[in-house]
Amino acid sequence: MRPDVQAHVLDSLGDAREVARRSLTWLADYQAARSVSLWRSIGDAVSLELGAVLDEATLTGARRAVAAEHADLDRGAPVLRGRSALVPTSVAHCFAYVEDVEPERLDVETTARIATFALRMLKGEERPAPGRGAGLLAPDHRSARPCEGALFPIGPKAVEA
Amino acid sequence: MLLLALCGSAALAFLVLAGRYNENAAARAWEGALAPESTEVYERIRESVEAQTLMVQMSYRTAARHEAAGAEGEALHLLRLGVHSVETGLPTLLHLNRGIGALSRHAGALGLVPPLRRATFLSSRMRRIASVHALVHHFVVTMRERLVVRLVALNLGLRAVCSLLISSSEAAMEDPDAAGWGRMEALSADFGALGRESLETLRVVLASLRAGVLARPSGQPSRAR
Numbered sequence: 001m002r003p004d005v006q007a008h009v010l011d012s013l014g015d016a017r018e019v020a021r022r023s024l025t026w027l028a029d030y031q032a033a034r035s036v037s038l039w040r041s042i043g044d045a046v047s048l049e050l051g052a053v054l055d056e057a058t059l060t061g062a063r064r065a066v067a068a069e070h071a072d073l074d075r076g077a078p079v080l081r082g083r084s085a086l087v088p089t090s091v092a093h094c095f096a097y098v099e100d101v102e103p104e105r106l107d108v109e110t111t112a113r114i115a116t117f118a119l120r121m122l123k124g125e126e127r128p129a130p131g132r133g134a135g136l137l138a139p140d141h142r143s144a145r146p147c148e149g150a151l152f153p154i155g156p157k158a159v160e161a
Numbered sequence: 162m163l164l165l166a167l168c169g170s171a172a173l174a175f176l177v178l179a180g181r182y183n184e185n186a187a188a189r190a191w192e193g194a195l196a197p198e199s200t201e202v203y204e205r206i207r208e209s210v211e212a213q214t215l216m217v218q219m220s221y222r223t224a225a226r227h228e229a230a231g232a233e234g235e236a237l238h239l240l241r242l243g244v245h246s247v248e249t250g251l252p253t254l255l256h257l258n259r260g261i262g263a264l265s266r267h268a269g270a271l272g273l274v275p276p277l278r279r280a281t282f283l284s285s286r287m288r289r290i291a292s293v294h295a296l297v298h299h300f301v302v303t304m305r306e307r308l309v310v311r312l313v314a315l316n317l318g319l320r321a322v323c324s325l326l327i328s329s330s331e332a333a334m335e336d337p338d339a340a341g342w343g344r345m346e347a348l349s350a351d352f353g354a355l356g357r358e359s360l361e362t363l364r365v366v367l368a369s370l371r372a373g374v375l376a377r378p379s380g381q382p383s384r385a386r
Contacts, residue, residue, distance in 0.1 A: 016205075016209070019209045019212055019213070022212075022213075022216070022249060023212050023216065026216045026220075026242065026245075026246060029242055029245075030219075030220075030223075030239070030242060032238075107223075110219060110223075113215070114212075114215070114216075117208065117211070117212040117215065118212070120208050121208060121209060121212065
């Protein structure tokens with residue numbers, strides 16, 4: 001298929017990042033969570049894939065949680081600590097970090113499914129065009145420092161914060 | 162007389178079964194024409210469409226579950242999410258169908274474009290649209306005309322389903338006791354079915370494009386007009 005024709009079809013659905021953002025926004029609204037972010041862990045290193053991270057404290061908390069719960073997460077089980085939860089997705093070594101959710105409102109199956117969709121959309125965006133989704137994926141997965149492009153605010157709670 | 166009726170019925174049944182067999186065989190042949198790069202495009206779009214329809218379906222399904230369990234506040238919260246998901250999902254699917262129409266102009270010949278089936282849908286409005294479409298489908302001759310008719314039916318169905326979903330949700334927010342929760346769930350399921358039917362249309366067009374490239378002696382795509 002000609003590249004311009006292919007691009008036309010792809011453009012008809014908007015960019016992958018927007019679909020991923022909509023999915024995570026829906027998830028945060030559904031669970032009335034303060035933030036939802038997608039993380040990847042390879043060995044002991046943890047990196048942010050995409051998220052609605054509000055502040056540095058949330059970022060640090062999420063990174064620490066993924067690192068600390070590594071053993072449980074590797075077994076494929078969701079981890080709930082207080083009002084925060086880590087839910088493994090079906091994409092290897094990736095987790096959804098849901099912060100400030102009421103535990104009884106946390107639907108693990110839905111979280112895993114929506115987060116998996118969002119991750120798959122992102123994985124399809126292998127070479128983001130300059131200025132459009134650039135920096136979406138952490139350039140170095142061994143680094144725990146997220147790139148600026150990975151952050152975006154979502155939901156009314158994000159606006160309040 | 163009885164013998165004639167039996168023979169007539171048997172002949173009719175044979176024709177229907179033979180037609181269905183030939184249709185399936187032709188569909189399999191076109192399936193093989195899908196190139197790896199087309200498969201990649203298709204998979205990418207499929208995931209995007211499924212994500213959009215999943216959000217709509219989950220909103221209404223979970224709302225109905227909460228309502229049945231007596232959690233009215235949660236049910237209304239999910240209805241609001243459902244309306245928002247419909248409002249963002251509808252333009253995406255309409256845009257996809259417009260893209261399929263534009264894409265089909267690049268294909269020299271189109272594969273089998275199937276009619277919408279009434280049994281695929283749950284709501285009465287969508288069943289009526291599918292029935293009318295199936296009738297019109299058999300009155301048009303070329304595959305290109307059938308594709309246009311199918312896209313028109315899909316867009317009409319999407320607009321009708323979304324309009325009903327939004328108006329029913331707004332009515333339910335005003336008076337939850339009088340809400341038709343089952344009807345809204347059926348409409349959201351139809352929204353998902355329409356997404357799958359749009360994807361099926363895209364698959365046919367992508368396979369047709371690939372078949373057109375293979376049919377050319379040089380194997381090269383034609384120049385843009």
